[in-house]
Amino acid sequence: MSDAEKTFGNKLVVVTGAGSGIGRAIALGFAANGARIVAADLDLAAVTSVCELIAARGGTAHARQVDVSAAADMERFADWVRTEVGVPDVVGFTSTPIARSARYVGLPPGEVEQVREKTIRALRRRGSRRRRSPWR
Numbered sequence: 001m002s003d004a005e006k007t008f009g010n011k012l013v014v015v016t017g018a019g020s021g022i023g024r025a026i027a028l029g030f031a032a033n034g035a036r037i038v039a040a041d042l043d044l045a046a047v048t049s050v051c052e053l054i055a056a057r058g059g060t061a062h063a064r065q066v067d068v069s070a071a072a073d074m075e076r077f078a079d080w081v082r083t084e085v086g087v088p089d090v091v092g093f094t095s096t097p098i099a100r101s102a103r104y105v106g107l108p109p110g111e112v113e114q115v116r117e118k119t120i121r122a123l124r125r126r127g128s129r130r131r132r133s134p135w136r
Contacts, residue, residue: 006034011089014038014081016068019046023094030090031059038081038088040066068093 013030017023019041027039031054039054041047044065051061062085067073081088 008090009034011035012038012086013090013092014040014088015092015094016040016066017094018050019043021094023092024050026092026094027061028054031057031061035059035090036085037061038064038085040064040068040077042067 008030011030011034013027013035015023015027015030015037018027018037018039020043023039023041024046027037027050031037037051037054037059039047039050039061040063042065044063047065048063051063054061064077064080066077
């Protein structure tokens with residue numbers, strides 16, 4: 001079966017945190033189902049390894065080093081994706097630096113979830129002020 005005939009045939013999928021763990025699994029899973037992948041992670045060597053594995057299996061993948069906790073880095077990343085690869089069909093943010101940091105300072109699990117929710121709300125508000133997705 002060609003990639004075009006697969007579930008995500010020729011769709012563009014961006015995955016952050018793709019160098020390991022669930023992000024890696026998500027990138028590999030989408031690629032196995034025909035998607036073109038932009039895999040991002042703070043660890044460039046790890047994400048490059050994932051992209052090489054995707055390519056060895058016949059897929060298409062681009063590795064990028066990105067710090068998702070840095071707004072300017074994410075803006076540059078979104079601009080690069082849009083300009084060089086195209087507008088993504090799916091964007092998966094699997095890295096959670098804020099939640100991870102909160103655990104280290106001893107917040108209980110319920111408060112970690114509140115930090116995540118507040119972050120998501122803040123990002124949505126920021127996006128509504130801009131009146132456009134950074135991916136478009």
